[in-house]
Amino acid sequence: MILRLATQSLLARALTVSMTVLAIALSVALYLGVEKLRTSARASFADTIAGTDLIVGARSGSVQLLLYSVFRIGNATNNVTWESYRDIAARPEVDWIVPISLGDSHRQFRVMGTTPAFFEHYKYRGGRSLDIGDGHGLDDLYDAVIGADVAATLDYTVGDPIVVSHGLASFTSHDDQPFRVAGIIAKTGTPIDRTVIVSLEAIEAIHVDWQGGAKSGQTTPVEVIRDMDLEPAAITAALVGVQSRLQIFGLQRWINQYPEEPLLAILPGVALQELWQIVGVAETALIGVSAMVVVTALVGMMAMIFASLNERRREMAIWRAMGARPSTILALLVIEAMLMAAVGAALGLGLLYIGLIVGQPWVDAAFGIWLPIEPPTLRDLWVLGIVIGAAALASLLPAIRAYRLSLADGMMVRI
Amino acid sequence: MKTMSLALLASVAAAPLLAQETREIGAHVHGVSTLELAVEDGILDINLTSPGMDIVGFEYAASTDADKDAVEAAIRQMLTPENIVALPEAAGCRVTEVLVHLHGGEGHHDHAHEEEHDHEGHDHEEHEEGKDHEAESEHSAFHARYVFDCDHTDALTMIGFPFFAQFENAQEIEAEFVTDAGAGAAEFDRDTPELSLN
Structure with missing residues (x-):
């Protein structure tokens, strides 16, 4: 009975009510959206590397090593010498080791030198392997395997020639030794999508004629280079898989205390967590701000109910005359508020999903963050419940005022 | 002349050796212990390293009888895993190896090792003496290792x-x-002395 009354009463004031509902819906959508973005960003980052027990690089910070070796953000402070790499590879604990060499680029994309074993051992999103959907892996010295974004942005297909530039933003290119697109990796949602992968030997080969950081006059013919011993002098980092998990810390300690060269071995999961500790503050601030927006919307609703009280005094008086108790009036107002909040919350959820459907490809392309479209989590439902509960609380203040007024006014309303 | 050139040669040969000397010293924070924990195939391996300050209240080499008693008492305390870690009953863990030692403190070095079961197929972490203790600083640290079969x-x-x-x-x-479930890190203190995994 009250519910029907409340619904009809709200419908009678459709315009102001719909504005309030819209404000609540937008605030709820914002809050849930920020939450979604936050958890998805975390998941995307955490999904980028799996199955690798240790990452080894020059001694710097664990977060920095993780960022440049896996996410291609920033640069290495130092390289790792090939001797040290071989020493680590020779350790009995090491199951597999994959060197990576960064530093050159192709257009806006980084070029990474590695061994074919990379494709075997690099795992993402809970153990998935890279899938060379089109073409094949690194068979020839001048084969390049490119990520899905590289192929899409530069419109490359298998067989296209590509020229690697020296450094990250330079005008000199290794145009004497062009590569050929041998394969295109299916979309992974990781930085691999934006990477050009070549063999470690190829990185060495294109620098054969380079001395002291500049190109020397002569050009060694490709045939000669193919016959050369192209063992690198240094690599940027290495991914390591350990025989048994119980040996990870032991090997890590051995690498960190390696006397011949200052090296750093990190556990990717631990470094990620350190990264989140840094980012966590900003995340909390973001959540705080969006929570304040929800509160603002609810306060707006409270103000709307207050404002409506005066124009509804006669209505209340009539209800009283019809036999409604003052408590009925109180209940009516609280139920109205909860209805508004519930509709707002539902609408907000709807807005979120519309936003997700529209924004998903764009966010993925622009930031590499995959926003999964899933049914609302328990946490989301809790948030919605809290919003409705808070609306009931917020409406108590005007409701109590209406209750008092209806006691005092009786039938005699002087407006 | 010949001896001269030989001596010269020797000094030339020695020079790069000297240059190769590396100096480094690890960070050391009082009140903060580090823990490494690994689980695989029913084996739980816990390594705990605590600064001497936290355990016995000093970090110099124990010289007086009182100091030595304190170190000995601390090692005895740490040799009982229940004093250090509390594992959930449901996991059904049995201790297979306990190792406690003190390193640092001017090279002073106390060892205690108890092995309750023999266990095959389980690799011993090599404790390369001198490697583990290479930066013999003035700070001593207690290192405890517990291995469980769960x-x-x-x-x-x-x-x-x-x-x-x-x-x-x-x-x-x-x-x-x-x-x-993968690797992770956590920090906890005496107010909430619990480590939650996963």
Whole structure:
């Protein structure tokens, strides 16, 4: 009975009510959206590397090593010498080791030198392997395997020639030794999508004629280079898989205390967590701000109910005359508020999903963050419940005022 | 002349050796212990390193009888795993190896090792003397290692640390762990002496 009354009463004031509902819906959508973005960003980052027990690089910070070796953000402070790499590879604990060499680029994309074993051992999103959907892996010295974004942005297909530039933003290119697109990796949602992968030997080969950081006059013919011993002098980092998990810390300690060269071995999961500790503050601030927006919307609703009280005094008086108790009036107002909040919350959820459907490809392309479209989590439902509960609380203040007024006014309303 | 040139040669040969000397020293924070925990195939391996300050209240080489008694008492306390870690009943863990030693403190070095079961197929972590203790600083540290055989490692969700109750100066543990769910890190202190895994 009250519910029907409340619904009809709200419908009678459709315009102001719909504005309030819209404000609540937008605030709820914002809050849930920020939450979604936050958890998805975390998941995307955490999904980028799996199955690798240790990452080894020059001694710097664990977060920095993780960022440049896996996410291609920033640069290495130092390289790792090939001797040290071989020493680590020779350790009995090491199951597999994959060197990576960064530093050159192709257009806006980084070029990474590695061994074919990379494709075997690099795992993402809970153990998935890279899938060379089109073409094949690194068979020839001048084969390049490119990520899905590289192929899409530069419109490359298998067989296209590509020229690697020296450094990250330079005008000199290794145009004497062009590569050929041998394969295109299916979309992974990781930085691999934006990477050009070549063999470690190829990185060495294109620098054969380079001395002291500049190109020397002569050009060694490709045939000669193919016959050369192209063992690198240094690599940027290495991914390591350990025989048994119980040996990870032991090997890590051995690498960190390696006397011949200052090296750093990190556990990717631990470094990620350190990264989140840094980012966590900003995340909390973001959540705080969006929570304040929800509160603002609810306060707006409270103000709307207050404002409506005066124009509804006669209505209340009539209800009283019809036999409604003052408590009925109180209940009516609280139920109205909860209805508004519930509709707002539902609408907000709807807005979120519309936003997700529209924004998903764009966010993925622009930031590499995959926003999964899933049914609302328990946490989301809790948030919605809290919003409705808070609306009931917020409406108590005007409701109590209406209750008092209806006691005092009786039938005699002087407006 | 010949001896001269030989001596010269020797000094030339020695020079690069001298240049190769590396100096480094690890960070050392009082009140903060580090913990490494790994779980695989029913084996739980815990390594705890605590600054001497937290355990016995000093970090110089124990010289007086009182100091030596304190070190000995501390090692005895740490040799009982229940004093340090509390594992969930449901996991059904049995101790297979306990190793406690003190390193640092001007090269002073106390060892205690107990092995309750023999266990095959389990690799011993090599304790290369001199490697582990290479930066013999003035700070001593207690290192405890506990290895357990567990029936249900998936029940290892929460590990308690009576350690804090045993040693009043210990304030915080920085933990790194590797389990089936992957690697992670956590920090906890004496107010909430628990490490939650996964």
